[in-house]
Amino acid sequence: MVLARVIGTVVSTAKAPQLEGMKLSLVEKVTIPALQGTGEHVVSFDAVGANIGEVVFCVSGSSARMTEVTKGKPADLTIIAIVDSIDAHGAPVYRKSEESS
Amino acid sequence: MMIAHVIGTVVASKSAMSGPFRLLSPYGSDPLTSACSIALDPVGARHGDLVLVAQGSSCRWTSDTDEKPVDALIVGIIDLIHRHGKEVYRSDGSGV
Numbered sequence: 001m002v003l004a005r006v007i008g009t010v011v012s013t014a015k016a017p018q019l020e021g022m023k024l025s026l027v028e029k030v031t032i033p034a035l036q037g038t039g040e041h042v043v044s045f046d047a048v049g050a051n052i053g054e055v056v057f058c059v060s061g062s063s064a065r066m067t068e069v070t071k072g073k074p075a076d077l078t079i080i081a082i083v084d085s086i087d088a089h090g091a092p093v094y095r096k097s098e099e100s101s
Numbered sequence: 102m103m104i105a106h107v108i109g110t111v112v113a114s115k116s117a118m119s120g121p122f123r124l125l126s127p128y129g130s131d132p133l134t135s136a137c138s139i140a141l142d143p144v145g146a147r148h149g150d151l152v153l154v155a156q157g158s159s160c161r162w163t164s165d166t167d168e169k170p171v172d173a174l175i176v177g178i179i180d181l182i183h184r185h186g187k188e189v190y191r192s193d194g195s196g197v
Contacts, residue, residue: 001122001139001173003111029136032108032124038136047117047170057111057122057139059170062158066170067117080170081116088109088124090148 001057001080004029006050010043018073025050025079027058032086033093044077045070055083055094103154104128104179107146111139117170125154125173140173141166151190153177 008026012019025046028037035055042058047067050056056079064070064078086094109124123142127135128151143165146152152175160166160174182190 001141001171003124003137003139031133031135032126032137034133038134040136048115057113059118059172061172063161063170063172066161066168078117078170080118081113081122083111083113085112086109086124093109 001059002029003032003035003055003057003083003086004042004044004079005035005037006052006054006056006079007037007041008052016074022069022073027056027079030055033088033091035086035094042077044079045073045075046079048079048082050079050082053099055086055096057081057083102176103156105138105140105152105154107142107148107150107152107175109148123152123175125152138173140175141171142175144175144178146175146178151179151182151192153179 004027010024023046027044029040044058047069059080060077064075084096105125105127107123108126111122121142125138155174155176160171180192
C-alpha cells in the first residue's frame with residue numbers, strides 16, 4: 001500500500017459503464033516523516049469516503065478490486081483507509097486530530 | 102520478495118482492512134524523497150526489523166488476507182543474510 005494525501009476529485013462523463021456513480025479522488029503520494037508530496041499524482045477509487053486534505057493509504061493492482069465498492073470494476077487503485085496517526089522512528093509524525101484542515 | 106526496514110506504524114480506524122500496518126523503507130531506498138509504503142503485518146514485526154515483504158496479488162494467498170484489499174504483506178522477519186558466503190546481516194532480535 002502507498003501513503004498519500006487526497007488533494008481533489010476527478011469528474012469524467014464519457015467513461016466505462018462500470019464506473020457510473022463511482023467517486024474518483026485525486027491523490028498525491030507523500031514522504032515520511034514530513035508528509036511532503038512527491039509530485040506523483042494519481043486517480044484512485046475510494047472505499048472509505050475520504051475527504052480532501054486527509055492522509056490515506058491506497059491499495060493497487062488486482063487487490064484494488066477487493067472492496068465492496070470496487071468489486072467487478074476496472075479499478076487498479078483504491079483508498080482503503082483514512083489514517084488517524086503515524087509513528088516513525090519512535091516519534092509521532094502525524095496526528096489527524098491535530099491537523100487543521 | 103522485497104526486503105525492507107520497518108520504520109514505523111500507521112493507525113487507521115476507518116479502514117476496509119484491519120491492521121496492524123507498518124511503515125516500510127525498502128532496502129536501499131531514500132525514505133525522505135520516495136513515497137512511503139505500507140504493509141499489513143500479521144507476524145509482529147518491530148521498528149528496526151528487516152523484513153520480507155510479499156507484494157501484489159500473492160499477498161492474498163493467506164487465510165487472513167484471502168479476498169482482502171491488501172497488496173503488501175510482511176511474511177517474515179529476517180534473522181540472517183549471507184551474500185557470496187559472507188554474513189552481511191544478522192538480527193540481534195531486539196528491533197531498534
